Amino acid sequence: MRVLFVRLMGVCLVVLSIGKASTQETQKSSDDCIKAAVVLPLLGGPGDAPIIPVKVNGVDAAMYVSPMFGRVMVHDAGKLWFPRGAEMPLKAQNGAVTLTSRTLLDDVQIGPMDLGEMAANLLDGQAEHRVDGRPLIGMLGLGSDVFSGTDVLFDIPNGKLAFLKFRTDKACKDAAHRLMGAxxxxxxxxxxxxxxxxxxxxxxxxxxxxxxxxxxxxxxxxxxxxxxxxxxxxxxxxxxxxxxxxxxxxxxxxxxxxxxxxxxxxxxxxxxxxxxxxxxxxxxxxxxxxxxxxxxxxxxxxxxxxxxxxxxxxxxxxxxxxxxxxxxxxxxxxxxxx
Structure with a gap:
């Protein structure tokens, strides 16, 4: 897997085409079907949930990530606070319901990806944890629309997370198989x-x-x-x-x-x-x-x-x-x- 991330780092400056970002082509080897990749460090240890560095409204922060969540959810954190809109109930996996407020993040950046504005749900209370000096403000739900069509590689054993896009032409139909190996x-x-x-x-x-x-x-x-x-x-x-x-x-x-x-x-x-x-x-x-x-x-x-x-x-x-x-x-x- 270290070899895998060496390959990814070669294209990690290519920005994914989601949000405001635009995809640029880069030179690739004959068997390289990765069109774009952003590789990020996981800020926690092996027993933590995946946590990545982000920048929200110009402020360095950190967020959990999980494909299970279909929404982005945030807490206020000191000078990083969000407008409170209409109430919106959300149901947890145990069936319990909580009231949140609709809000809008003015600008979200993940590494070189500038996602621009992002709708979110504001949870009650202030963010209470920090990691690497960053407030841990909430959950970046990978099931939300902004990440549709984006593939995600969780490598918790090596402390990395990658957002990927594979080429879809016929020669690359088994790109993921080649990347992960036999x-x-x-x-x-x-x-x-x-x-x-x-x-x-x-x-x-x-x-x-x-x-x-x-x-x-x-x-x-x-x-x-x-x-x-x-x-x-x-x-x-x-x-x-x-x-x-x-x-x-x-x-x-x-x-x-x-x-x-x-x-x-x-x-x-x-x-x-x-x-x-x-x-x-x-x-x-x-x-x-x-x-x-x-x-x-x-x-x-x-x-x-x-x-x-x-x-x-x-x-x-x-x-x-x-x-x-x-x-x-x-x-x-x-x-x-x-």
Whole structure:
């Protein structure tokens, strides 16, 4: 994967054609089908949600990124504040609803990409965390319209994230396969963040959400995994803050199959108030993951952890383990809505 990012850095000054940016051609080798690439450092450590540097309204900031989120959501942060418009309810994955305000970011820059104005939802409260001296202001939902048609490579093991555009001519139809290599495993990608996996020989749909620290499963999956309600109820309690608190029980899942890729033993959370399972950061920490949305494919390339940055335990949706009672950690980012 280090070779992969050496290749990407050769074209990373080519700006993606989204927002106000324009795509420029660059010289490429005969097998190079990457039309544009922007490579960014991940500001957190291997146990954090993906966090990238941004500039909003001329102010350096940081934002979480996840394909699970379909909107951009922000908090005010000191001198960086946003106008409050009409109220807009948003529903979290646990079904709870929160009220946000429509707002507008005057200008958003991600590396060399100038995206211009961007609609967003303003959450209550000030941003409470900083990373590398930047206020961590919210979530950059990769499911929002501004990123439609843009492919995203999460390489958490190497501390990188890349926005990509592949050439679409016939000679480049297998560009993503060539980029990720023969060791990558491929699954169909639907609706931007949904894939099918096999769990205990049963095919199940799961969304991709690297923001979550652990993979989360509905309690209704228990039967398919040969677990009983008693098996789950006696496991350690873990609470997750979406909108409000969801109580779950931690268990161990073995044998998850993602297009032939098995990430090994995973500590998963069973939650009764969610209906859709989510592959969390525990899977993304073990593999580089390319979401080739143009072709409707997701690639998983197993990778060892090569990062040296410390884990800050920053997640837009946060969880907390408790031994005997449901507890809530203070000082959290406000509830995530997806």
């Amino acid at each position: 060791q990558a495993h491929v699954v169909e990608l639907r609706r931007g963040a949904l894939i099918a996996v096999r769990a205990n020989s049963t095919s199940q749909d799961m969304v991709l959400d690297p923001d979550l620290s652990e993979t989360v499963l509905p309690t209704s999956w228990a039967d398919a995994l040969s677990l009983t309600s008693d098996d789950i109820r006696h496991e350690q309690i873990v609470t997750t803050r979406y909108v409000g608190i969801s109580v779950g029980h931690q268990s161990v899942l073995n044998g998850l199959d993602i297009g032939g890729y098995t990430p090994g033993s995973l500590n998963v959370l069973f939650q009764s108030d969610i209906s859709t399972a989510a592959l969390g950061g525990d899977v993304f920490r073990k593999a580089a993951v390319l979401l080739n949305r143009h072709a409707g494919q997701a690639f998983f390339l197993p990778e060892p952890d090569n990062t040296s940055r410390p884990t800050l335990h920053f997640h837009f949706d946060e969880n907390h383990a408790g031994r005997t009672a449901v507890t809530q950690r203070t000082g959290q980012i406000e509830a995530g809505v997806k």
